[in-house]
Amino acid sequence: MAENGPVGFWSYTHRDDELVDGRILRLAKAIGDAFELITGEELGVFVDNKDISWGDAWRARIDSALLSGTFLIPVVTPKFFLSQECRREVLTFAGNAASLGVSDLLLPILYVDVPALADNPASDEVVALVASRQWVDWRDLRLEDEGSPAYRKAVVGLAERLNSILSATQIEPIRPAVDGASPVDGGESESLDDAPGFLEVMAKAEAAMPKWAQTMISISEVTTEVGIITVWAAGKMKESDEKGEGFAGRMAIANQLKDRLEVPVERYAELGSQYSAELVAIDPAILAMIRQIAEEELGGEVTDASREFLSGIKALVEASKVSLPSLQELAESSKAPAQLVSSLRPVMKKLQTAIQQVVDGRTILDEWGRRIDELGL
Incomplete structure (x- = not known):
């Protein structure tokens, strides 16, 4: 071909x-x-x-x-x-x-x-x-x-x-310009006056970075909390089995597990949705900015500032990797409880959806990190 x-x-x-x-x-x-x-x-x-x-x-x-x-x-x-x-x-x-x-x-x-x-x-x-x-x-x-x-x-x-x-679509690539002359979202056409400029894109992402960092910390905390609760339930079921309490004992613990998980899982769902939605929304602009820097289409102070900004993005990418092992462990451990009692399934499904949203966010961050690495910052 x-x-x-x-x-x-x-x-x-x-x-x-x-x-x-x-x-x-x-x-x-x-x-x-x-x-x-x-x-x-x-x-x-x-x-x-x-x-x-x-x-x-x-x-x-x-x-x-x-x-x-x-x-x-x-x-x-x-x-x-x-x-x-x-x-x-x-x-x-x-x-x-x-x-x-x-x-x-x-x-x-x-x-x-x-x-x-x-x-x-x-x-x-x-x-x-x-x-x-x-x-x-x-x-x-x-x-x-x-x-x-x-x-x-x-x-x-x-x-x-x-x-x-x-x-x-055989047209010149549309990318954000320093003067704000080109759309970056690939959706409905914008007027030249309304299209976001390079500095607007960078400022928006810059303002979002502390929020992303805090969201990652919160996700890590709620991951730990949910993990502790599921470990508690596994231990209680083992004790129940050793006492010969049978399926009734297991059902009682499963219902307790549901009650204990409802609040942290709801919080997890909010964090996961917020985290991934924000990253998806700004992803095209960040990629366009990285591409412009790579092609040296921006000059002088703007390029220096953007390189410094992307170093901050790279730090965010690295920080996001810290919670990955516990996230993967939680994803696996959440599968079995959903089969215990029907009342537990909605909670566990919501948890699995939230975990998936965090993983989706990591996909976007990983792509940013890969491209930043290629710039040789």
């Missing part, structure tokens, strides 16, 4: 593909073939995110203006939103694409019904990113024979849509 030609990265879970007997991968190939037939240009299709060539191509595209010729095609199912790799791909691509003003290149395929997309997408950042795009509805088409006219026509239609989007 041409090095600078259009590329499509398929984001899906391998288990979903297994469950439909390889139809997801065959769909990727069919669309790539239809695109080449229609345009005469090969669409590079990458489908295995565990393959080194996928990773190399992904990084090369994410790190350059070649992103304007790149699609991320999430094949959306309930399992998709449970996959940390899939979530990371959406968050990373969306932020980088928005920082260049080419958000339309995130093109989800809704493969089966996902209630969260309609019910409350704002409660999950990745669900919200997918819900905000005009997805392709494949819920009925996935049941069609792959050789049927309806299926083949839909494949061609999707290839034509890719080509149409690609043609519309």
Whole structure:
């Protein structure tokens, strides 16, 4: 494939593909073939995110203006939103694409019904990113024979849509300028007077940094608190079993666990939602700022100030890593209690959602840290 030609990265879970007997991968190939037939240009299709060539191509595209010729095609199912790799791909691509003003290149395929997309997408950042795009509805088409006219026509239609989007986005990258002349959010077009400028972006992030740092401290504290409560419950159940109190004893402790967890888990949910939502909102601007610094498009004192600011961001990234082991441990330990009694499930589900939001925030911070490292500050 041409090095600078259009590329499509398929984001899906391998288990979903297994469950439909390889139809997801065959769909990727069919669309790539239809695109080449229609345009005469090969669409590079990458489908295995565990393959080194996928990773190399992904990084090369994410790190350059070649992103304007790149699609991320999430094949959306309930399992998709449970996959940390899939979530990371959406968050990373969306932020980088928005920082260049080419958000339309995130093109989800809704493969089966996902209630969260309609019910409350704002409660999950990745669900919200997918819900905000005009997805392709494949819920009925996935049941069609792959050789049927309806299926083949839909494949061609999707290839034509890719080509149409690609043609519309072959523009110079849109980045925030020092005088505030360019939008950075990749959403609805803004007037030149309303678009945020470089200094506005930096000031907003600078003001948010102490809040982010405090939020991370609070998350670490509530993680410890919830961990102590779950360890207490495990110990009490062991004592109950040794006393021969049976299932009644276990149920009583499970109900006590629910009561003790309700307040800290509610706090955890508030912190997780606040943390990830703020990072997602400012992610495109931070990435655009890093790109401008890397390309030395800013001069003199602004560059020096921005480099100092990014050193502070890097410190924040490093600080966020401290709580990662306890976060991972809590995520694992929270799975078993949810099976004990039905009254405990809503609390544990809310806890798992909050943990996921913190992990999503870490994905964004890790991308900032990687890019800052490459600047050699």
